[in-house]
Amino acid sequence: MALKDITVVERSQSPRGAMCGRLLSDFGASVHLVEEPDGHPLRSLTGDAETDEHIFKMYCVNKSGVHTDGQYSKFEDLIKTADVFIIDTPNPQDKYSESTLRDINPDITYCSITPYGRTGPLAEKDGDNMTTQAMSGISHTTGFEGGKPALTAAHIGATFASLVGLGSIIYSLSDEDGEDSIDISVQDALLPLNRTFLGKYFGTGQQIDRSGNQHPLVAPWNAFEAEDGWVFLIAYTNRDWKRLLDLLGRQDLDGDPRFSSMAKRKANVDEINDIIEQWVSKRSVSDILELADDHGVVATEIKDVQQAFTHPNLDHRQMTTDLDGDLVVRPPLSLEQSIDSEAYQTSALNHEAGGNE
Numbered sequence: 001m002a003l004k005d006i007t008v009v010e011r012s013q014s015p016r017g018a019m020c021g022r023l024l025s026d027f028g029a030s031v032h033l034v035e036e037p038d039g040h041p042l043r044s045l046t047g048d049a050e051t052d053e054h055i056f057k058m059y060c061v062n063k064s065g066v067h068t069d070g071q072y073s074k075f076e077d078l079i080k081t082a083d084v085f086i087i088d089t090p091n092p093q094d095k096y097s098e099s100t101l102r103d104i105n106p107d108i109t110y111c112s113i114t115p116y117g118r119t120g121p122l123a124e125k126d127g128d129n130m131t132t133q134a135m136s137g138i139s140h141t142t143g144f145e146g147g148k149p150a151l152t153a154a155h156i157g158a159t160f161a162s163l164v165g166l167g168s169i170i171y172s173l174s175d176e177d178g179e180d181s182i183d184i185s186v187q188d189a190l191l192p193l194n195r196t197f198l199g200k201y202f203g204t205g206q207q208i209d210r211s212g213n214q215h216p217l218v219a220p221w222n223a224f225e226a227e228d229g230w231v232f233l234i235a236y237t238n239r240d241w242k243r244l245l246d247l248l249g250r251q252d253l254d255g256d257p258r259f260s261s262m263a264k265r266k267a268n269v270d271e272i273n274d275i276i277e278q279w280v281s282k283r284s285v286s287d288i289l290e291l292a293d294d295h296g297v298v299a300t301e302i303k304d305v306q307q308a309f310t311h312p313n314l315d316h317r318q319m320t321t322d323l324d325g326d327l328v329v330r331p332p333l334s335l336e337q338s339i340d341s342e343a344y345q346t347s348a349l350n351h352e353a354g355g356n357e
Contacts, residue, residue: 003029006173008084010034010063011096013041014128015155016113016186017088018059019162024084024169025062026331032066032078058328076104084109084169090116091124098181109172109180113165117185127186132157136190141197144212161189218262219269220244223302224280230302231288233276240298241265247295248279 006029010021018033018040025031033040042056066078072095079085079101085108087096094100098110112118115127116135130151133139143150161184168182191198196217200208208216215221221234235244238261245254253259253275258268265272280288285301292299303311314320319330 003027003170003173006030006083007081008032008086009066009078009082010086011092012086012088014088015042015059015158016161017086018042019155019158020086020088020111020113020165020169021063022059022061023162023166023331024086027166027170029084031063032082033060033063034066034075034078054326054328057323057326061323061328079104079108081105082108083173084111086111086113086165088113090114090118090126107180109169109182111165111169111182111184113161113184113186115186117188118183122187129153129155129157132186132190135187137194137197138190141194141208141210141216143210145209147210149210156193157186157190160193161186164189214269217266219266220272220276222273222276224273224277226280226283226285226288229285231280231285231299232302233280233292233297233299235265235297238262243296244276247291247297248275250275 003024006024008021008024008029008031010017010031010033012018012021012033013036021031021033040056042059043052045052045055075095082105085101087110089096098112101108101110114123115132116122116125127135130139130153133151133156134149136157138156139149139151142152165182165184168179168184172180172182196215197208200206200217213221213223215234218234218236223230223232233244235241241259242254245251257264259265259272283291289299289301301307308314309320319332320327321330
């Protein structure tokens with residue numbers, strides 16, 4: 001495995017640090033999670049024991065649980081031989097600060113993943129998935145026109161920031177001159193995801209209002225209700241538009257000046273939506289998708305969690321696996337590696353060097 005000789009000490013309190021540690025373990029690193037005396041916060045995230053157990057396990061596959069029994073010297077022993085330290089709390093206690101850890105191990109790669117970074121006016125401010133989405137401008141873009149922002153509980157910020165952390169850590173380890181002090185702000189990591197909205201703002205000084213299921217600049221781009229479910233249809237280019245007209249049996253609209261460019265299609269999007277809705281509403285999801293494939297039109301079913309989880313494509317790509325009787329999501333990496341070699345456990349390190357303080 002790519003990082004099989006790398007030792008990581010993870011002192012996470014949230015998904016952002018836990019996910020970065022999980023990714024490193026997916027690449028083969030030996031990751032030791034140091035927990036608080038009352039356990040990691042992800043162990044009691046929702047208050048439902050079964051749900052929390054599965055959430056925690058998905059973040060902690062292949063990690064070792066480490067307990068110091070309140071003895072900081074045991075934590076120091078871990079740091080002495082570690083290559084990487086991950087922390088995700090703003091303004092950490094002195095014993096977890098970079099200066100303290102460098103006194104123990106000058107060569108350690110210190111990776112901080114916090115809501116707003118280690119510098120700046122918000123450096124000491126804590127936050128979570130929702131607050132960083134809100135502060136990055138993403139929350140303003142979601143929801144229906146004239147309505148409230150529609151926030152998503154999906155851990156977008158934590159996941160994207162952890163990927164930035166993974167890349168930064170690998171660079172630090174592979175380059176002798178690589179930066180070994182890594183400062184990642186979730187707010188910073190989310191900002192590039194707003195490219196469509198930022199492009200409009202940078203180019204014209206204007207802001208794009210939220211537009212529900214539709215794209216602010218592209219039409220058609222929407223969810224449509226079929227006889228037995230929902231489908232998503234899109235036409236990015238003029239070629240895509242012509243293919244969509246063929247699918248709908250509306251070749252008469254090819255060349256119609258109301259729809260001759262993307263800007264004009266966007267201006268007349270309500271008419272386009274009505275045409276598509278009439279066609280979609282009379283057909284089943286399976287028929288729509290088959291016809292769309294035949295015509296080269298981009299379309300997909302909008303699946304619920306169970307439908308998505310059990311789809312044959314994910315099964316073929318082995319994206320889930322049984323781990324001690326529980327299903328967990330495998331890493332989306334095309335590497336020959338075993339995710340199920342060991343579940344998270346309080347390992348032998350517990351008695352030698354290990355975690356709860």
